[in-house]
Amino acid sequence: MPGRFVEYPLDRVHRLFEPGPIVLVSTADDERANLMTNGFNMPVRHSANLALVIGRWDYSFTALRETGECVIALPDRGLLETTVDIGNVSGAEVDKWDRFGLTPLPAEVVRPPLVSECFANVECTVADDRLVADYDLWVLRVEKAWIDPEAADAAEVHHRGDGTFSTNGERIDLRNRMRKWESLTRD
Numbered sequence: 001m002p003g004r005f006v007e008y009p010l011d012r013v014h015r016l017f018e019p020g021p022i023v024l025v026s027t028a029d030d031e032r033a034n035l036m037t038n039g040f041n042m043p044v045r046h047s048a049n050l051a052l053v054i055g056r057w058d059y060s061f062t063a064l065r066e067t068g069e070c071v072i073a074l075p076d077r078g079l080l081e082t083t084v085d086i087g088n089v090s091g092a093e094v095d096k097w098d099r100f101g102l103t104p105l106p107a108e109v110v111r112p113p114l115v116s117e118c119f120a121n122v123e124c125t126v127a128d129d130r131l132v133a134d135y136d137l138w139v140l141r142v143e144k145a146w147i148d149p150e151a152a153d154a155a156e157v158h159h160r161g162d163g164t165f166s167t168n169g170e171r172i173d174l175r176n177r178m179r180k181w182e183s184l185t186r187d
């Protein structure tokens, strides 16, 4: 054992990296509009791409494959319990918009609706599905993004990988050290 460390199980390593934020993925096929919960996601390039794991076990997987479109919606703390519940039932069985009392709003570029109750919504198309067969990993192209100006204090929630969640705590402002990346720190 190296020093003070004890071995950590490989099947829990994702909990150390769990990136969040927890998001809702809105899809729509000819049958229905649907929602799923997603915690495995990350930005890939500034203003251009996001990557998400959407597994073949999800009803949303087929809709995304068939239409190539989705909306990624960001819930805040107030919507967290609903967000978890959405990830525990399938659109194959229930109309989740109806069940959870969420309000669809028309998107501008894609067919799946925005989620009115979320503080931000990002319209996406599939940019690259080459890693889907091996990893269920979708690279999405950001087409349009919307933010609720009334919800300036809304903060994303992070899944810690084990059914526990955290919100952003203390905000640490190190913008003055981002010398090489100063352009990223501007509003």
Ligand SMILES: Cc1cc2nc3c(=O)[nH]c(=O)nc-3n(C[C@H](O)[C@H](O)[C@H](O)COP(=O)(O)O)c2cc1C
Pocket: 022, 034, 035, 036, 037, 038, 039, 040, 041, 053, 054, 055, 057, 058, 059, 060, 061, 083, 084, 085, 086, 087, 088, 089, 090, 091, 092, 159
């Ligand atoms: C907190 C949480 C995080 C989740 N993260 C993911 C994820 O990153 N990728 C995924 O494919 N499923 C994830 N799921 C599971 C899906 O949300 C779940 O399978 C859902 O029922 C799929 O809905 P659908 O069948 O209507 O598409 C998560 C569920 C929860 C509760």
